[in-house]
Amino acid sequence: MASSPIRETATVAEQDPGPIVQRILLGAALRDAREDKGLSSTEATKKLGWYAGKLSKVEQGDKGVTDKDLAKAVAVYEIAKDREGVLKQLAAEARRKLPPSRVPEWATKYVNLVAAAAEIKLHLSDSFPGTVQTINYARAVLERSVVVSQADVERMAEERTRRVERLISANTRIWLVVGEEALYREIGSREVLREQLEHVRSLATAANVTLQVMPYDGGAHSCHGTPFTIISLIEGRPGIVYTEGLTGSDYLGGEHVRVYNLAYDNLRAAALSPDKTLALINRRIKELT
The missing domain is CATH 1.10.260.40 (lambda repressor-like DNA-binding domains)
Structure with a gap:
């Protein structure tokens, strides 16, 4: 055995x-x-x-x-x-019980998985994921949600901003690929978007964070219309794939993890390099100033 x-x-x-x-x-x-x-x-x-x-x-x-x-x-x-x-x-x-978290019940499992992760791979096309959001960006996203109570928006936004701080301090390996649209969609306002871009630019300076952008002119790629997160709890183990919709989420294992990891590797190969990504973000920040 x-x-x-x-x-x-x-x-x-x-x-x-x-x-x-x-x-x-x-x-x-x-x-x-x-x-x-x-x-x-x-x-x-x-x-x-x-x-x-x-x-x-x-x-x-x-x-x-x-x-x-x-x-x-x-x-x-x-x-x-x-x-x-x-x-x-x-x-x-x-079997222990934890105090209720300030996230929808079906998202509790994800929050706990991320907190314990050794490595996280994130992909989103049109915006920045909750794991790396500023409080103003998170607030703007959550305020438009149809499943989040307005009474919970502020606390949930604060929790999102603390999440990445814990991951950085824990030296969790973070890979993030976003579509170029995320650099242009003015969630909240121009000022909020600029602040968000400055935030991810700062995060990208950490040794355990790799940020890449899939450009508009990059053509077809392996993950069209498929936002997802791959969470590895133990280094070298396959991990778990997390996908989310408006009213629920799904956790995929086994062969699904192999396929999503392969797709993510292809996505990273097609995306701009980290250096070119930072150059693009810097230009966009100047445009928003």
Whole structure:
């Protein structure tokens, strides 16, 4: 049985990234244990005595496990004793409750994943994503949302501005590719857009941040009409793809992650280099002054 995924899980757990992330890590460890045992999802479900669909939810991190559930999985997958304790700790911490966050309920998982990420790859065509927004830019975006209460706009905008500060201080690797339209769409006002551009220009000076722009004249590329984020919790592991709509979000794993990573690599190759991107941003800032 492969031991590295569970050892890596222990390392992340020691950083206490939060119950949602720990639930995802536990699910990934159990999936790896099942695959190492050579069991299909159907075979494992039968041996575990779980209802149809429960195993999938557990492995995706959408459902926690009881001590009884975990003990059954340990027996069926023949997980070694020295790693059973790590999984028990994760299962217990994954059941902890956190204070409600100032984001829509369906976005809570994303916020916790980003907070625990080792690497984040973001792509958005027409604007800058929440992870790198200034408070005025975030406020302007949130005020036009049809799913965010006006009473929550200010607190959510403040949380967005703190998010990137935490990522920078934690030395999280951040890759950001935006369409050139993001440099021209005056969200809030010309002044707000200029402030936002100055902000991302400043962020790009950090050693762990790479900023690129896909220019108008760049032609076709691999990610048309597909905003997404790839979140890697552990360096060298495939990660999770996050996509979002107006009323909900989706988390993709497995083969989806490979495809999105390939598309992102192609996107970065087609985009302007970081130096040319900064030159373009500097010209745009001057135009807005």
